[in-house]
Amino acid sequence: MKCFACKAEIQDYSSICPQCGKDPQPNPYEAPNAGWARPASNPSEGDATGGIIPYKNPKALIAYYLGIFSGLPFIGFFLAVPAVVLGIMGLRDRTRNPAIKGSIHAGIGIGCGAIFTLLWGGLIILFIITALTRGR
Ligand SMILES: [Zn+2]
Known part of the structure; x- marks a missing residue:
């Protein structure tokens, strides 16, 4: 067709x-x-054209929302990890087909996801270490 x-x-x-x-x-x-x-x-028409929501790149879009909500305490860690994964997948799709856009959304997802993965991951490790050392 x-x-x-x-x-x-x-x-x-x-x-x-x-x-x-x-x-x-x-x-x-x-x-x-x-x-x-x-x-x-029109590949020159980038993501910057008025904050267009990348409907054609759902991975980047989901990564963006997961990245934002990964700032929530407790459940944030479980959103931050998939935000990074989906963000990278969204970026790869964007590289293959620039028309679907979404690199900014994917980038925000990866950025927020990475920060909160480290933050919540660090807190969880700290919590475990504290719990273990207290037992002795
Ligand atoms: Zn076509």
Whole structure:
């Protein structure tokens, strides 16, 4: 099949076009010719264009929210680790297909996740050491 947005030849079951990162199916909510008028892909249009939410890069988006909520006490540690993992996965997807965006979201996820992994991880280790030394 051909992508509706950029006319690239793609696999029939693709939900995201590897060329332009858009939905290759005609979107009934858009004007019929909107997809055709747009340029095929625009890598120069970076993440900085007005804080666009990277819907096409769910890993980066989830990493972003996990990274933010990893600041919560107790459960934060269990959010911080997947935030780093998903952030790295989101960045790899972004490198493969720049049109999906999300490098800023992934970066925030990795940054916050790494900080809170160290913070909560350190506190947990400190707590264990304290508990062990107190037993003697
Ligand atoms: Zn396309």
